[in-house]
Amino acid sequence: MSKLFEKNLASFSLRSEKSFGRKYKEDPPKLRTEFQRDRERIIHTTAFRRLEYKTQVFVNHEGDMYRTRLTHTIEVAQIARAAARALQINEDLTEAISLSHDLGHTPFGHAGQDILNECMKNFGGFEHNIQSLRIVDKLENVYPSFPGLNLSFETREGILKKCNKTHAKKLGDVAMRFLKKEQGSLEAQLTNVCDQIAYNNHDIQDGIRAKKISLEQLSTVSIFKNQMNLALKEYPKLSKSKIVNETVRRIINLLVGDLITNSKKNIEKYNIKSPNDVRICEKEVICFSNEMKKENMNLKRFLHKNLYKHPDVKKMTDKATIVIRDLFNAYSQDIDLLPKPFLKHNMLKIKENEAERVICDYIAGMTDRFALKEHKKLY
Ligand code: MG
Numbered sequence: 001m002s003k004l005f006e007k008n009l010a011s012f013s014l015r016s017e018k019s020f021g022r023k024y025k026e027d028p029p030k031l032r033t034e035f036q037r038d039r040e041r042i043i044h045t046t047a048f049r050r051l052e053y054k055t056q057v058f059v060n061h062e063g064d065m066y067r068t069r070l071t072h073t074i075e076v077a078q079i080a081r082a083a084a085r086a087l088q089i090n091e092d093l094t095e096a097i098s099l100s101h102d103l104g105h106t107p108f109g110h111a112g113q114d115i116l117n118e119c120m121k122n123f124g125g126f127e128h129n130i131q132s133l134r135i136v137d138k139l140e141n142v143y144p145s146f147p148g149l150n151l152s153f154e155t156r157e158g159i160l161k162k163c164n165k166t167h168a169k170k171l172g173d174v175a176m177r178f179l180k181k182e183q184g185s186l187e188a189q190l191t192n193v194c195d196q197i198a199y200n201n202h203d204i205q206d207g208i209r210a211k212k213i214s215l216e217q218l219s220t221v222s223i224f225k226n227q228m229n230l231a232l233k234e235y236p237k238l239s240k241s242k243i244v245n246e247t248v249r250r251i252i253n254l255l256v257g258d259l260i261t262n263s264k265k266n267i268e269k270y271n272i273k274s275p276n277d278v279r280i281c282e283k284e285v286i287c288f289s290n291e292m293k294k295e296n297m298n299l300k301r302f303l304h305k306n307l308y309k310h311p312d313v314k315k316m317t318d319k320a321t322i323v324i325r326d327l328f329n330a331y332s333q334d335i336d337l338l339p340k341p342f343l344k345h346n347m348l349k350i351k352e353n354e355a356e357r358v359i360c361d362y363i364a365g366m367t368d369r370f371a372l373k374e375h376k377k378l379y
Pocket of ligand 1: 072101102
């Protein structure tokens with residue numbers, strides 16, 4: 001079946017039938033490819049459902065119109081799939097990696113991750129990317145014959161987009177490329193860039209909607225200004241919300257178009273013929289042209305300075321820091337505050353002196369609203 005479904009893929013694409021396989025042996029799926037099976041397992045996890053109530057930049061209860069981690073994830077998957085098809089690389093694998101790329105995020109976005117990492121500094125630290133892998137490998141607990149989701153090697157390797165050497169040594173084969181200084185697959189590289197395209201652009205829209213940044217401010221960023229002017233030239237009487245929408249639409253189109261064209265050029269330039277050529281290539285193959293890299297970087301810098309460091313956003317992140325630190329301290333002082341079934345499931349780890357990791361997993365899995373509710377209950 002996978003031969004039929006993957007017959008249009010280029011020679012440098014990963015293929016289900018050549019997968020390095022799953023940790024626990026399973027019969028091949030009858031009506032879909034291995035990577036489709038991965039994608040479908042990811043969608044049915046509790047971690048995936050909880051993305052709906054996790055912050056991207058704005059807290060979920062601030063309004064129903066803002067992105068959440070779930071809508072962000074769907075946008076990444078949409079952009080990445082379209083680009084994967086244009087590049088003739090594996091769309092199912094790209095989608096599986098995209099849908100799982102943010103599973104490991106804590107409540108309250110990056111602020112949550114930073115404080116949880118600080119709480120865990122003497123116990124191995126916390127990194128959302130490694131947590132995503134931990135969720136699909138170990139924490140999801142639904143199948144009778146294996147822990148986690150037993151995903152194929154290529155999906156797991158794609159989820160792990162960065163990793164330091166200490167962690168890589170502990171994680172084994174899935175992290176080997178970080179020790180060997182090899183590249184991720186084209187599907188993994190693509191997801192990574194599409195993640196950036198998605199969040200930069202939706203943060204513009206959400207930032208304007210929340211009145212934290214203005215059109216005037218954004219007009220200092222050349223890519224925004226140019227695309228807005230083109231939109232206004234074609235539609236001079238556009239309302240403000242449609243100007244934003246049309247400009248963002250054009251920027252995404254421009255970035256994705258540049259990404260596909262430039263990546264195709266790189267495939268030629270580096271003489272990429274097989275997945276192994278990608279792996280041993282000195283440079284990343286999927287990337288913007290130099291000109292677009294600069295434009296994109298300017299946009300990123302703008303958002304960093306004007307949106308992520310905006311006093312109102314900072315107020316939210318300060319609150320997040322307090323909530324997470326308090327929760328960590330409360331559970332550390334009395335581990336019996338954790339729910340009974342969770343405690344029972346993790347008893348062995350707690351006995352083996354891994355109580356902090358168990359607490360960390362519990363907090364990282366929380367949604368924003370659950371963390372706030374739990375904090376109110378305990379303090
Ligand atoms: Mg993301």
